[in-house]
Amino acid sequence: MKLRNIFLQPTAMLMAITMLAPLAIIVVYSLLTRGAYGGVELPWTIENFTRLWDPVYGIIFLRSFWIAAVATALCLVLGFPLAMFIARSGSRKNLYLSLVILPFWTSFLIRTYAWMFLLRDTGIINSVLQALGIIREPLPLLYNDGAVILGLVYGFLPFMVLPLYATLERLDPSLLEAAADLGARPWDTLVRVTLPLCAPGIRAGAILVFVPCLGTYLTSDLLGGSKTVLIGNLVQNQFTASRDWPFGAALSLALMAVAMLLLFAARRNGEELL
Amino acid sequence: MPPEMVLELRRVSKDFASHREVTRAVDEVSLAIPRGAFFSLLGPSGCGKTTILRMVAGFETPTSGEVWLNGQRIDALPPYQRNVNTVFQSYALFPHLTVQGNIEFGLRHKKGTDDINRVRDVLKQVRLEAKASRKPSELSGGERQRVALARAIILQPDVLLLDEPLSALDPQLRKQVRSELRDLQRRVGVTFLFVTHDQEEALSMSDQIAVMNAGALEQVGTPREIYARPRTRFVADFLGAMNWIDGIGVRPEAVSICPEGRKAVVTSVTYLGSFCHIAMTLESGEIIAAQTPPGSAYQPGQTVCVTWNPEDEISCEAS
Numbered sequence: 001m002k003l004r005n006i007f008l009q010p011t012a013m014l015m016a017i018t019m020l021a022p023l024a025i026i027v028v029y030s031l032l033t034r035g036a037y038g039g040v041e042l043p044w045t046i047e048n049f050t051r052l053w054d055p056v057y058g059i060i061f062l063r064s065f066w067i068a069a070v071a072t073a074l075c076l077v078l079g080f081p082l083a084m085f086i087a088r089s090g091s092r093k094n095l096y097l098s099l100v101i102l103p104f105w106t107s108f109l110i111r112t113y114a115w116m117f118l119l120r121d122t123g124i125i126n127s128v129l130q131a132l133g134i135i136r137e138p139l140p141l142l143y144n145d146g147a148v149i150l151g152l153v154y155g156f157l158p159f160m161v162l163p164l165y166a167t168l169e170r171l172d173p174s175l176l177e178a179a180a181d182l183g184a185r186p187w188d189t190l191v192r193v194t195l196p197l198c199a200p201g202i203r204a205g206a207i208l209v210f211v212p213c214l215g216t217y218l219t220s221d222l223l224g225g226s227k228t229v230l231i232g233n234l235v236q237n238q239f240t241a242s243r244d245w246p247f248g249a250a251l252s253l254a255l256m257a258v259a260m261l262l263l264f265a266a267r268r269n270g271e272e273l274l
Numbered sequence: 275m276p277p278e279m280v281l282e283l284r285r286v287s288k289d290f291a292s293h294r295e296v297t298r299a300v301d302e303v304s305l306a307i308p309r310g311a312f313f314s315l316l317g318p319s320g321c322g323k324t325t326i327l328r329m330v331a332g333f334e335t336p337t338s339g340e341v342w343l344n345g346q347r348i349d350a351l352p353p354y355q356r357n358v359n360t361v362f363q364s365y366a367l368f369p370h371l372t373v374q375g376n377i378e379f380g381l382r383h384k385k386g387t388d389d390i391n392r393v394r395d396v397l398k399q400v401r402l403e404a405k406a407s408r409k410p411s412e413l414s415g416g417e418r419q420r421v422a423l424a425r426a427i428i429l430q431p432d433v434l435l436l437d438e439p440l441s442a443l444d445p446q447l448r449k450q451v452r453s454e455l456r457d458l459q460r461r462v463g464v465t466f467l468f469v470t471h472d473q474e475e476a477l478s479m480s481d482q483i484a485v486m487n488a489g490a491l492e493q494v495g496t497p498r499e500i501y502a503r504p505r506t507r508f509v510a511d512f513l514g515a516m517n518w519i520d521g522i523g524v525r526p527e528a529v530s531i532c533p534e535g536r537k538a539v540v541t542s543v544t545y546l547g548s549f550c551h552i553a554m555t556l557e558s559g560e561i562i563a564a565q566t567p568p569g570s571a572y573q574p575g576q577t578v579c580v581t582w583n584p585e586d587e588i589s590c591e592a593s
C-alpha cells in the first residue's frame with residue numbers, strides 16, 4: 001500500500017462511521033413503523049414516504065426553498081461587491097479575509113441569540129428608536145420570515161464571499177482593461193466579462209449557501225418563532241415532540257434527495273463544482 | 275505642408291507613488307504622430323514606453339501634460355470614450371467567448387448586415403474564417419495574436435496601440451508576423467503606435483521611431499536616421515553594437531580589416547553563420563569589434579590593421 005493511502009485510512013474510516021453508518025440507519029428507520037414512545041418498530045412499511053405527498057408538507061418544502069433561495073440571492077448581491085472589494089485591496093486582502101471569517105470564532109447559536117437581543121420588542125433597535133421618539137410602538141422585527149432570512153444571510157454570507165473572492169482574485173485585470181478599451185462601460189464590463197468569468201465562484205457560493213439554508217432549523221426556530229416552520233424544524237419536531245422517528249427519517253431523505261438533485265443540476269452545467 | 279497629426283502628447287509626465295517614494299515614469303514627453311504612420315516607441319524595459327501607451331489608452335491619467343487625439347483633448351476621458359484600441363501584450367482575449375464573440379465585443383449592434391459583413395471581412399483579413407467558433411484556448415499563439423488584432427481593428431480606431439504584441443510569440447514566428455503586421459497596417463491604413471524593446475523589430479517595421487530612456491525621449495526619427503545618426507550615446511548603443519574610439523562611434527559592420535590602418539590584436543573570433551565577429555584590442559588599449567565575411571580565418575593573438583570610412587563615424591553627445 002502506498003504511503004499516502006495509509007494516511008488516508010483514518011479519514012476513510014471516520015467518513016464511513018460518521019456519514020455512511022448514520023445514513024444507513026436513517027434509510028432503515030424511514031422504512032419502519034413508529035414506536036409508541038419514540039424509536040422504531042417492525043413491520044416494514046413505505047407509508048412514511050407516501051405521507052410526504054400530503055400538500056401540507058409540499059407547502060413547507062416550497063416555503064423552505066423560497067426562503068433559502070431569497071437568502072442565497074441576498075448573499076450573492078451583498079457578497080459580490082464585498083468579494084470584489086477584498087480582491088482589489090492589495091496588501092490588505094488577508095486582513096479583510098480574516099474579518100470575514102472572524103464570526104466563526106463564536107458559536108452560531110450564540111450569534112443567533114444576539115440577533116434576538118437586537119430585534120425583539122424590547123431589543124436594542126426598538127429601544128433606541130423609541131427613545132429617539134421615531135416610533136411609539138415597537139416594530140415587529142422578530143418572529144417573521146424577514147428575521148429568518150436576515151439570520152441566514154448573516155450566518156452564511158462568508159460561504160458566498162470566500163469562493164467569489166477566490167475567482168475574482170484570479171481574474172486577469174487586463175481582461176477588464178480590454179473590455180473598457182473596446183468601449184464597454186463599467187456596468188457592461190461587469191455583465192459581459194466579470195460575471196461570466198466568475199460563474200464557477202457564483203455557482204460554488206450559491207450551493208454552499210443554499211444547501212445549508214434549505215435544511216436550517218436553528219435560525220428559523222429562534223428568529224422565526226412558531227410562525228415559520230421550515231423542513232428543518234419539521235424534521236426536528238418528528239424526532240422530539242411528535243416522536244415519529246420513521247417519518248422524520250423519510251423527511252430527511254426527501255430533503256437530501258432534493259439537495260443532491262440541485263447539486264447534480266449545477267454540476268451538469270459547469271465544468272467543475274468548486 | 276507637414277503631415278496631419280492624429281495623436282499628440284504635450285509635455286506629458288507620469289509619477290507613480292509607492293509608500294514614501296515617488297517615481298517619475300514619464301518625464302515631459304512631447305510627441306506628434308502623423309496619421310497613417312507606423313510609429314514605434316523603443317526603449318529598454320522600465321523606460322516608460324508602456325506607461326505612455328496606457329495614458330493614450332486611458333488606463334493611466336497623466337500627472338501633468340495633455341493628450342490630443344484628432345484635435346480633441348482626451349487625457350481625462352475614460353478608456354471607453356476614446357477612439358483608440360489596444361492589442362495587449364498577453365492579448366487579453368475573453369476566454370469565455372469564441373473568436374467571433376471576441377471580435378464582435380466592441381460592436382454596438384451586431385445584427386445589422388453591415389456589421390455581419392465587417393466581422394466576416396476582418397476574419398478574412400486575419401485568416402481566421404475557419405476558426406470563428408473556436409475558443410481562445412483552442413488557438414495557437416499566432417492565432418490569438420491575430421484575434422487580438424482583429425478585435426481592435428474592426429472598430430476602426432484613430433490609433434491602434436500595440437504593447438509588445440510579438441513578445442509572446444516564438445522567435446521563428448516573430449519574424450514572419452513582423453511583415454504580416456506591416457502589410458496589414460498598410461492595407462487598413464490605421465495609425466499604429468507600437469511599443470517594443472526589440473530594436474530589430476522597430477527598425478524593420480516603423481516609419482518613425484521614438485527612442486526612450488529613463489522616462490524621457492532620446493530621439494525621434496526614421497529608422498535610418500536613428501541608426502546612422504544617433505543623437506546620443508544611449509541611442510547609438512541601444513540600436514546596435516557600437517565601438518567607441520576616442521569618443522567617436524563606429525559600428526562593427528563599418529570596421530574593416532585591411533593591410534594598412536591602426537594596429538590591433540585579435541582577442542576572439544566568433545563564427546555566426548552569415549559573418550564572423552572579431553574582437554580586437556587597439557594599441558591604445560581600447561576594444562574594437564569588426565564583422566568579417568564568414569570565410570575569413572583570423573586567429574586570436576594575431577596582429578592586424580583596422581580602418582573605417584570617416585563617413586561612418588558617429589559623434590554624439592554623451593548621455
